[in-house]
Amino acid sequence: MATNKTYWKSIDQLDQDNSIVAKLEQNEFPEKLPQDFKKDDSKIEDSSSSRRDFLKYIGFSTAAATVAACEGPVIKSVPYVVQPEQIIPGVANFYATAIADGYDFASVLVKTREGRPIKIESNPDSPILGSANARVHASVLSMYDSLRLKSPKFNQSDIKWGSFMLQFKEKLRLFNSSKKPLVLLTQTFASPTTQELINKLIAKYSNIKHVVYDTISESYALDAYENIYGTRGLADYDFSKADTIISIDADILGDWQGGGYDVEYSNGRIPKKNNGKFKMSYHMQFESNMSLSGANADKRIPVTPVSLKNILAFIYGKLSNQPVNCKLEPNDKKAALLAIKKIKKSGHKAVLVSGIQETNAQELVLAINSLIKSDAFDITHPKLIRQGNSSEVNQLVKDLIKGDISGLITVGVNPVYNLSEGVKLGEAIKKLDFSAVFSLKMDETASVSQFVGALPHYLESWGDYEFKTDQFLLAQPTIHPLFDTRQFQSVLIDILDLEEDYYSFIKKYWTDNILSGTSFSKTLHDGYFTKSRSTKSAEMVNFQDMINKANFLCVDKEKGMSLILYSKTGMGDGQQANNPWLQEFPDPITRVSWDNYLTVSKSDAELIGLKNINVANGALNGSYATITMGDTKLTTPVLVQPGQAKGTVGLAFGYGKKIGLKNEMQSGVNAYLLYQNQNKVQQVSISPAEGYHEFACVQLHNTLMGRGDIVKETTLEIFNTKDKEYWNPVPRVSKNHIETKITSPEVDMWQGFDRSIGHHFNLSIDLNSCTGCGACVIACHAENNVPVVGKVEVRRSRDMHWLRIDRYYSSEESFDSDNDTKENISGLGALSTFKGMENASENPQVVFQPVMCQHCNHAPCETVCPVAATSHGRQGQNHMAYNRCIGTRYCANNCPYKVRRFNWFLYNKNDEFDYHMNNDLGRMVLNPDVVVRSRGVMEKCSFCIQKTQKTILDAKLEGREVKDGEFQTACSKACGNGSMVFGDINDKESEISKLKENERMYHLLESVGTKPNVMYQTKVRNIDKT
Amino acid sequence: MALPLKASILVFAMFSQFLFAQEPDPVLGKKLFNSNCAACHKVNKKAVGPALRGASTKYEKEWLYSWIKNSSAMIKSGDDQAVAIWEEYNKSAMTAFPQLSTDDIDNIIAYTDYIPPAPAVVASDSNQTTNSNLSSGIANEIILGALGFVFIMLIFMLISVRRTLLRIAIASGVDITPPSKPKRVPIWKAFAQNQFIVFVSVILLLLSSAYYAYGFLMQVGVDQGYMPVQPIHYSHKIHAGVNQIECKYCHSSARVSKHSGIPSLNVCMNCHQNIAEYNGEEDLDNGYTKEFYTKEIKKLYAAVGWDEENQVYTGNTEPVKWVRIHNLPDFVYFNHAQHVMVGEVKCQTCHGPVEEMEIMYQYSPLTMGWCINCHRKTNVKVENNEYYTKIHEELSKKYGVEKLTVAQMGGLECGKCHY
Structure with a gap:
């Protein structure tokens, strides 16, 4: 119906000439539409493309993509021309070799596929250091580091090895003829043939002096051992033989004296029946920083470095019945007396170790263990994996800076980064007549030196080692060198004009000097060789004047803050800082990844005014603090660390590297700047600094708040005397007002599936022997192609770890008292009590709990998936079909264990995530048996179904049944401690079946009724309440 | 070619049996040659050892007997000729054949020296047939052309007849406008007006298009029948069919690995070191002549770096880039060993009659x-x-x-x- 009425919008429309009205006539939106573009508004306005154009482009590209997608790509397959006999595409080969990078020493098995190493595994047969830690597991990725040196360099430009050697030899000759001093600064090789070659070199060029340098020094312990037993080595300890372990600042589960003690330690931590009673070792730890060892100890006493010395001296005095003049704080004294009581009670089954960096202290340790005739103490076959000499290194640095030395060759070390005088040293090296670096990477030292020799990775090299006297190992290459690299040993052979390669040199040396008739090939196959042990009696024992040395340790309390430098489980000394797996590996104690930080005790933090806050997006922020030590100032983020001794702060090595690292990896601050005289304890002052640091911390809730059903634990006393029902009750639920055990079918709303036929996989995790070392986390990464997401994404809780190790602190003295507090909560005070329970205690008990997909038989995730992408296999595995998943994330929301991980982005071949999966080299580490997940799908632990299927297939091919122990997951295989055991519970004789029947067994959140296939063994602490 | 040769040898042999009973027999000789000598010798061409044609003229009979029976002894004894040939062939001594009698050796020589009569008659025959084919082709074209001409003429005549008739009708005043019919609703309008029919047909249309769309989408990514051209024309028919080579001889990793594997070229050379040319049946319709196949063998030699002339590997290799036919997506795990060894599934179950495939193609859909x-x-x-x-x-x-x-x-x- 037409109308002639005119509707006026305003009075202005009456005026026909009003320009504004005319302008607005055809303009619907006089104001600019709000736009979501953050920046570059101007660009959008300038752009000539209209909205219609945009739609056209979208339409065209969608259509084009659809059409293109219908056409399959042509894939080429290129077989070998001559296929090597031992390589069959699709079948993995394993080789035994050894890592000895100067910090980590271990005998390992390398899994290779189609000739490329893809995973490192422990070599369980090796009698020494056969258990690979997290860094060793990750080292395979460091080989595929795209920033490695690809060819030798001279004056920072690439040259050929031929001319490199020509000029290098000429320099050596010139230096020798003019008798100028030349220093060869190397890592600890612990290699007989390398030592032989260096000896030959020095015999040829007498002007060369060899100095061994460990980036993190154990020089004092070496000096002590040398003073007393005559050889430069480290006493070895077998903690499985000790009933009482007293550690005074020795991180025996970390990198103390080269590490590798956790297998034996864990062995002694599992309660074993002996004369009708369960027994386990007692571990007491005196320390300042919260270390892995402290976290695992039965009793931990946080003390300052000064008190540590006093305590050691005091214990020695009491044990040797000689007077010492140490003044101990009352609490320290009480603890020290307890330690003495424990040592005396255990007698030769006790052991005392220390990490105090003072020769006197280390001599006292040797004296105490000799005095009590400790079984765990092995002095006849010292460890040789640390050889560095701090005083020589310090002297060398002084001489270099002064200009007394005009030539320096470094091998496998990076002193410009690793020494506190690094910057000055760098300047000095620049001025040298002759400087050469043999290195894997273009690092700080290499960038100031003339000659840079590109070294191959250990997986590309030959090698031989003597980790411990009479314990020999062979290393073999597992891949042809990726780049134009040459081993230092081969360079030496070239210099010495020996007419053989390094391999034949090793073979000859071993046949002549070591093997005494044993087959070289067999040794190479095994990876290790034990020389028949000559029972060398410790004749040269030279304990003199010990009581004076003890008294010398007694120092009065110093004022100010003590900084204790330590190495993190993931980063170690920082050699592998460009390894994204290790960067993203959350520290077992702090659960922070991608950073180092100053650990401060709560009371000190309050005193100085340092804070940690949880921000709205669920991430952790921390204030900055400035560390002042003499002229050196360093600003670091602060992490309030429960258990940190008052008056002390801690800072980890290995971060803050700038050269030879991708941008994302250049995290943290360089703690080596404070590592004066290679002493880990320094006096500093701390002051607050501006701003807040954004941490990528994966666990913000630090306490259990009395929820004892998550981590069950008890004491040895109760474990021995009370019924299982008392300390490990099965949860009950109410049905028709009758309390019924959750395991009863009465209260089950699911129809059970009969799994008694075929295999039924279960995983048991013993909380007693789990030290939280994290080797399993990295092994899982390597096996399952788990992507690295980077700091920003981790901060958004989008980390992809299939396996996490939760760490909980007690909010009171112990978890037990937490439980009591929670039980007794009533009335109005409840809220504030709960609030209080969120905070960890000043010196809390700590517990580690590895959590991965629990493979529930009654899985909540499976029922909510709208597309049946996750379903249950009869072998007990919860399957995840990635190609079926549409990414609703219902399953993750419905999972009580929060173990499902969502691919928020495409993490491979994506420049936004420039980690190993973004370059061809880094992708070589991917496991071809496991699919690389794409964006928008859920993923999670699969119980390594590719491995169980492989085991089954092998048995089928050979026509036999599967033997117990054959079924392994990546994590159970990596767990040298024996904490994780995997197997088939339908095999009644298997270890896992026995563990399932164990009284300590419980399931995580059992009351939910999910019937998981992962079980935990209740943690037993060796505490007597008296 | 093979048949007339065989026949002529047979004829020759029958004659020889009757006429010269003591004479060496090339038929027996061929048998002996194939079982004893063919691994290293060819009649006309150098292989591992020299070509055997003409050996009897080059060497004394007696010398040949003792050489064949124990060559290394002759080399050791320092016989000039023996040492010369030993040095010529990379100092590898010939296997001793003490089991061959002198008669046997004579037979072999008779075979290697046998020159078949030229198949002149056959050649002229084939020439004639091609000629007649040619002439009949020309005749066909002529007939077709004539027919076309007649057809065009007919059309022309019909049009002119109609025109003439029309003219006559107009001239004689006959009304030739057709009587007007009562106006009816056109069928499409009637269709459009009947809502029920429209409704039903739209639904039918939608259903059928959905059916075809579904069918189309379901075949996306399914490459059944995919038969790409390979860089070397490798015939499974000849290898697995005619020569009955067991699949897992070449695809050996199928026994232990998830991949069946494309054999590396050294596996090919296990046989092809001796088989330098194709002598089997030809398929002339498709152009698969002996020369064609022999050329493909030369491609293998080029790839693997085999110098046929000198019987050595040159080291200049060029890996063959085969086009992969069977592709499973990355998210599928398939294991050949599981199926082939544990399940004892025949290769043909999934890969089809490979022994009949001249060109390999994807037989199965390979869908879930x-x-x-x-x-x-x-x-x-x-x-x-x-x-x-x-x-x-x-x-x-x-x-x-x-x-x-x-x-x-x-x-x-x-x-x-x-x-």
């Missing part, structure tokens, strides 16, 4: 439905495999069946193939 159907139908091969003993006994009791299918063993679970 195809896998699953087979898993549902196929029984697990449990005999003589201790792994299955216990589980089969228990499971078959549970399901109450004699034999278990793969599905009953858990072969339909997602995670078994997707991880």
Whole structure:
């Protein structure tokens, strides 16, 4: 119906000439539409493309993509021309070799596929250091580091090895003829043939002096051992033989004296029946920083470095019945007396170790263990994996800076980064007549030196080692060198004009000097060789004047803050800082990844005014603090660390590297700047600094708040005397007002599936022997192609770890008292009590709990998936079909264990995530048996179904049944401690079946009724309440 | 070519049997040559050892007897000729054949020296046939042209007849406008006005297009019948069919690995070091002549770096870039060893009649439905495999069946193939 009425919008429309009205006539939106573009508004306005154009482009590209997608790509397959006999595409080969990078020493098995190493595994047969830690597991990725040196360099430009050697030899000759001093600064090789070659070199060029340098020094312990037993080595300890372990600042589960003690330690931590009673070792730890060892100890006493010395001296005095003049704080004294009581009670089954960096202290340790005739103490076959000499290194640095030395060759070390005088040293090296670096990477030292020799990775090299006297190992290459690299040993052979390669040199040396008739090939196959042990009696024992040395340790309390430098489980000394797996590996104690930080005790933090806050997006922020030590100032983020001794702060090595690292990896601050005289304890002052640091911390809730059903634990006393029902009750639920055990079918709303036929996989995790070392986390990464997401994404809780190790602190003295507090909560005070329970205690008990997909038989995730992408296999595995998943994330929301991980982005071949999966080299580490997940799908632990299927297939091919122990997951295989055991519970004789029947067994959140296939063994602490 | 040669030898042999009973027999000689000498010698061409044609003229008979029976002894004794030939052929001595009698050797020589009569008659015959073909081709064209001409003439005549008739009609005043019919609603309008029919037909249209769209989408990514051109024309028909080479001889990793593997070129050379030219049947329709196949063998030699002339590897290799035919997506795990060795599934079950394929193609759709159907139908091969003993006994009791299918063993679970 037409109308002639005119509707006026305003009075202005009456005026026909009003320009504004005319302008607005055809303009619907006089104001600019709000736009979501953050920046570059101007660009959008300038752009000539209209909205219609945009739609056209979208339409065209969608259509084009659809059409293109219908056409399959042509894939080429290129077989070998001559296929090597031992390589069959699709079948993995394993080789035994050894890592000895100067910090980590271990005998390992390398899994290779189609000739490329893809995973490192422990070599369980090796009698020494056969258990690979997290860094060793990750080292395979460091080989595929795209920033490695690809060819030798001279004056920072690439040259050929031929001319490199020509000029290098000429320099050596010139230096020798003019008798100028030349220093060869190397890592600890612990290699007989390398030592032989260096000896030959020095015999040829007498002007060369060899100095061994460990980036993190154990020089004092070496000096002590040398003073007393005559050889430069480290006493070895077998903690499985000790009933009482007293550690005074020795991180025996970390990198103390080269590490590798956790297998034996864990062995002694599992309660074993002996004369009708369960027994386990007692571990007491005196320390300042919260270390892995402290976290695992039965009793931990946080003390300052000064008190540590006093305590050691005091214990020695009491044990040797000689007077010492140490003044101990009352609490320290009480603890020290307890330690003495424990040592005396255990007698030769006790052991005392220390990490105090003072020769006197280390001599006292040797004296105490000799005095009590400790079984765990092995002095006849010292460890040789640390050889560095701090005083020589310090002297060398002084001489270099002064200009007394005009030539320096470094091998496998990076002193410009690793020494506190690094910057000055760098300047000095620049001025040298002759400087050469043999290195894997273009690092700080290499960038100031003339000659840079590109070294191959250990997986590309030959090698031989003597980790411990009479314990020999062979290393073999597992891949042809990726780049134009040459081993230092081969360079030496070239210099010495020996007419053989390094391999034949090793073979000859071993046949002549070591093997005494044993087959070289067999040794190479095994990876290790034990020389028949000559029972060398410790004749040269030279304990003199010990009581004076003890008294010398007694120092009065110093004022100010003590900084204790330590190495993190993931980063170690920082050699592998460009390894994204290790960067993203959350520290077992702090659960922070991608950073180092100053650990401060709560009371000190309050005193100085340092804070940690949880921000709205669920991430952790921390204030900055400035560390002042003499002229050196360093600003670091602060992490309030429960258990940190008052008056002390801690800072980890290995971060803050700038050269030879991708941008994302250049995290943290360089703690080596404070590592004066290679002493880990320094006096500093701390002051607050501006701003807040954004941490990528994966666990913000630090306490259990009395929820004892998550981590069950008890004491040895109760474990021995009370019924299982008392300390490990099965949860009950109410049905028709009758309390019924959750395991009863009465209260089950699911129809059970009969799994008694075929295999039924279960995983048991013993909380007693789990030290939280994290080797399993990295092994899982390597096996399952788990992507690295980077700091920003981790901060958004989008980390992809299939396996996490939760760490909980007690909010009171112990978890037990937490439980009591929670039980007794009533009335109005409840809220504030709960609030209080969120905070960890000043010196809390700590517990580690590895959590991965629990493979529930009654899985909540499976029922909510709208597309049946996750379903249950009869072998007990919860399957995840990635190609079926549409990414609703219902399953993750419905999972009580929060173990499902969502691919928020495409993490491979994506420049936004420039980690190993973004370059061809880094992708070589991917496991071809496991699919690389794409964006928008859920993923999670699969119980390594590719491995169980492989085991089954092998048995089928050979026509036999599967033997117990054959079924392994990546994590159970990596767990040298024996904490994780995997197997088939339908095999009644298997270890896992026995563990399932164990009284300590419980399931995580059992009351939910999910019937998981992962079980935990209740943690037993060796505490007597008296 | 092979047949007339054989026939002529036969004829020759029959004559020889009758006429010269003591004369060496080339037929027997061929047999002996094939079983004893062919591994290293060819009649006309150098192989591992020299070509044998003309050997009898080059060397004394007696010398040949002792050489064949024990060549290394002759080399040791320092016989000039022996040493010369030993040095010429990379100092590798010929296998001794003490089991051959002098008669046998004579027979072999008779075979190697035999020159078949030229097949002149056959050649002229084939020439004639081509000629007649040619002439008949020309005749056809002429006939076709004539027919076309007649047809055009007919059309022309018809048009002119009509025009003439029209003219006559107009001239004689006949009204030739057709009587007007009552106006009817055109059928399409009637259709459009009937809402029911429109409704039904739209639904039918939608359903059928959905059916075809579904069919189209379901074949996206399914490459059944994919038959790409390969860089070397490798005939499975000749290898697996005619020569009956067992599949796993070349695809050996199928026994132990998830991949069946494309054989590396050194596997080819196990046979082709001696087989330098193709002498089998030809398929002239498709252009697969002997020369064609021989050329493909030369491609292999070029790739593997085999110098045929000197019988040595040059080291100049060029790996062959085969076009992959069977592609499973990354998210599927398939294991050949499981199927071929444990399940004893024949290769042909999935790959089709490979022994008849001149060019390899994808026989099966390789879709998940195809896998699953087979898993549902196929029984697990449990005999003589201790792994299955216990589980089969228990499971078959549970399901109450004699034999278990793969599905009953858990072969339909997602995670078994997707991880």
